[in-house]
Amino acid sequence: MKTPPVSANTVWHHATVTRSRREAKNGHRGAIIWFTGFSGAGKSTLAHAVEETLHQRGCHTFVLDGDNVRHGLCGDLGFSARDREENIRRIGEMAKLFMEAGVIVLTAFISPFRADRARVRGMVEHGDFMEIYCDSTIEVCESRDVKGLYRKARAGQIADFTGISSPYEAPENPELAVNTGGMKLEACVEQVLSAMANRGIVKDS
DSSP, X not given: OOOOOOOSSOOOOOOSSOHHHHHHHHTSOOEEEEEEOSTTSSHHHHHHHHHHHHHXXXXXXXXXXXXXXXXXXXXXXXXXXXXXXXXXXXXXXHHXXXXXXXXXXXXXXXXXXXXXXXXXXXXXXXXXXXXXXXXXXXXXXXXHOTTSHHHHXXXXXXXXXXTTTBOOOOOSSOSEEEOTTTXXXXXXXXXXXXXXXXXXXXXXO
16 A cells, blocks of 8 residues: 655644544544445445434534535545545545544445455554445345446446456455345444443444
């Protein structure tokens, strides 16, 4: 994994309002909950459903969604392997900032390469990053195809499409694998919340 260049003539400024003080005020830890899986696996749906429950419990949350981020922060990137790597690097840095602010940040990105996900994990301390694998077969994802992307990829209209013309490297040891291809949404949400409680990110309901 390449280390990105560091800007010259910069010094890290340490704030008096620390992460621990923010977390104490929020009543929960900051954390990165990283949802990964094929397009159509249910990453965004699950992330937003988890956020809704956490929000109702009074938690400070934010969802970073793949398509939304590419409208702005990563609007200059395509879908080549190099651009995908840079996309995830930027998301990782932004997610880390949210976490330092005491926020539970939930990210919904295909993030197909293990090395890119490992790089984000390595940006933070142990226990701050939870990898949630939205486990759904490519056949189920393609049958959903709410955006019509698989159809276009099969027709050769989209290059470098994960699962069709570009590989997906499933997590080998995720903190949680959720059967989003077969389980109901409510059950998936409960699995994620339980795993977060076990990690001490939030209190068990």
